[in-house]
Amino acid sequence: MANTVRPPAEVRYADELKAIAANDPHPKPPGWKLSPRAVRTFILGSQGEALSHKQGRKTIKTAITQKFYGDDALIDRGVVTLAGNRGLLLVGEPGTAKSMLSELFSAAISGDSTNTIQGTAGVTEDQIKYSWNYALLIAAGPSPQALIPSPLYVALQQGKLVRFEEITRCPPEIQDSLVSVLSDKVLMVPELDGAERVLLAQKGFNVIATANIRDRGVNEMSSALKRRFNFETVAPIADRALEQQLVMEQTQALLIESEVSAAIAPDVIELLVSTFHDLRSGRTAEGIVVERPSTVMSTAEAVAVGVSAGLDAHYLGDGVVTSQHIVRNLLGSVLKDNPEDAKKLTHYFNVVVKSRAQTSPTWEAYYKARKWLR
Numbered sequence: 001m002a003n004t005v006r007p008p009a010e011v012r013y014a015d016e017l018k019a020i021a022a023n024d025p026h027p028k029p030p031g032w033k034l035s036p037r038a039v040r041t042f043i044l045g046s047q048g049e050a051l052s053h054k055q056g057r058k059t060i061k062t063a064i065t066q067k068f069y070g071d072d073a074l075i076d077r078g079v080v081t082l083a084g085n086r087g088l089l090l091v092g093e094p095g096t097a098k099s100m101l102s103e104l105f106s107a108a109i110s111g112d113s114t115n116t117i118q119g120t121a122g123v124t125e126d127q128i129k130y131s132w133n134y135a136l137l138i139a140a141g142p143s144p145q146a147l148i149p150s151p152l153y154v155a156l157q158q159g160k161l162v163r164f165e166e167i168t169r170c171p172p173e174i175q176d177s178l179v180s181v182l183s184d185k186v187l188m189v190p191e192l193d194g195a196e197r198v199l200l201a202q203k204g205f206n207v208i209a210t211a212n213i214r215d216r217g218v219n220e221m222s223s224a225l226k227r228r229f230n231f232e233t234v235a236p237i238a239d240r241a242l243e244q245q246l247v248m249e250q251t252q253a254l255l256i257e258s259e260v261s262a263a264i265a266p267d268v269i270e271l272l273v274s275t276f277h278d279l280r281s282g283r284t285a286e287g288i289v290v291e292r293p294s295t296v297m298s299t300a301e302a303v304a305v306g307v308s309a310g311l312d313a314h315y316l317g318d319g320v321v322t323s324q325h326i327v328r329n330l331l332g333s334v335l336k337d338n339p340e341d342a343k344k345l346t347h348y349f350n351v352v353v354k355s356r357a358q359t360s361p362t363w364e365a366y367y368k369a370r371k372w373l374r
Contacts, residue, residue: 006257008114009107016042017108019062022053029083031159031204032109036079039108043068043075043101067104068097069246074232081230082109082161087182087207089167092234095298098210101234102163105208110160115151119166125177128152129187142191152178152207156187159202164209168218175225182207182228214296236280237299244273246299251306255314262310264321267362269306272326276302279334279348286355290348293334293341301333308332323366331373346373 010017017034020042026035034042045066052061068075081088082105090098106113117128130153136146155162167175181187185201209229212218237243248269255262278284280297295301309325317325334345349370357367 008112009103010111010113013042013065013067013107015060015062016064017111018055019051019053019060020064020108023051029204031202032083033111034108036083039079039105040075042108043104044072068101069242070097070235070237074234077230078105078232081232082206082208085185087178087209087229089209089211089229089231090234091211091213091231093214093236093298094212094296095300096234096236097300098212098234099165102165102208102210106161106163110204112160113163115154115160116163116165117151119164119169121169121171123170123174125174126150128174128177130189132191144192144196147189147192152181153187153199155205155207156181156185156199156201159204161204161206161208164207166212167209168211168221170219172219172222175219176222178207179222179224179228182225240273240277240285243277243299243302244270247273247302247306250303251310254303254307255310258307258311260310260314262314262319262321264306264310267360268321268323268326271323271362271366272302272306272309275326275330275348278352279345284352286352288352288355290352291344293344294338295334295336295341297334305329305333323362324369324372327366327369327372342373346370349373 004011020034020038024035024038026037028035032039041064043066046064048063050061050063052059054060078088078090078101088105090101092098103113106115117123128150130150131148132142133146133148136143140146149157151162154160164178181201185205187199187201189197189199207229211221237246244266248264248266251264251269274285276297276299278290279293282292283289305326306321308329309321312325312328313319313321331342331345335342349367353363353367353370356363358364
């Protein structure tokens with residue numbers, strides 16, 4: 001996958017998964033690749049400890065990186081839910097790493113994070129359950145060979161997780177096609193005969209879904225479907241220092257994947273994270289109240305601005321990311337939903353950034369670059 005833009009998690013972290021599996025003596029739920037303790041280690045990291053494992057004749061030591069920053073207890077509850085008979089639904093604002101978390105769970109538990117249904121307003125029940133090769137269907141009638149399995153069908157058949165991204169973007173009647181599957185762990189195929197009419201879930205099957213709570217186009221879930229999921233809210237990162245560390249790591253990693261060499265100083269990342277944190281919370285560290293933009297000022301958006309600034313500095317500058325590069329790429333993240341958000345951002349610069357510019361050269365350069373907001 002050398003030319004792949006973004007390999008799946010089981011490929012990106014293949015060495016880590018091998019190291020964890022080689023050091024995993026703990027009991028595994030039926031159908032799982034790793035134990036719940038090992039899944040937790042994969043997502044939250046080994047705290048700097050290197051795990052030894054054999055690769056051919058060599059012994060390799062691999063440290064497990066922390067991939068999710070936030071509520072560690074949420075990971076524990078998610079693992080326990082997926083080991084049981086209820087589905088897991090990750091809810092929260094856009095950009096809070098819900099999709100990344102579902103991908104990591106799937107890679108660690110099933111070894112496959114690509115078995116995914118992408119929810120949209122145009123998804124049909126056939127796309128969730130199964131469809132048909134109509135040439136074979138017309139030629140020979142309904143048969144297993146003519147059936148085209150969906151990701152849900154594959155998950156039931158092979159005993160693995162299926163990811164359902166943005167489930168609330170699907171119409172309620174389409175969402176409810178999951179109710180009987182989650183209840184009885186069985187999928188009926190009435191077009192087939194005999195035992196082939198009934199697909200029983202193999203051990204290891206479960207559903208992990210994600211849902212945004214702020215986007216337009218969100219549909220309410222039925223009570224019947226809600227009862228079959230455990231809900232876990234993925235909240236924005238509250239710790240500013242932790243968010244700064246994450247944005248720095250993710251920005252650098254994405255720039256390396258893009259084969260871009262750009263130097264980003266910690267104070268520039270601190271400036272970027274402070275801006276997002278202030279506008280997201282509506283209050284600065286100094287206690288100044290600011291108007292929150294209508295768009296979601298998420299950590300993921302902060303990473304996107306950092307990456308865009310790095311690309312800007314690499315291709316159009318001298319390779320060093322400055323405050324000016326941040327400002328030049330900030331408006332694209334803030335100004336999405338409401339033109340009035342540009343005024344809110346300008347007000348933030350005129351009040352908060354101007355004040356901080358009096359004591360910090362980095363913030364002074366940031367303030368001077370405000371012309372790019374026009």
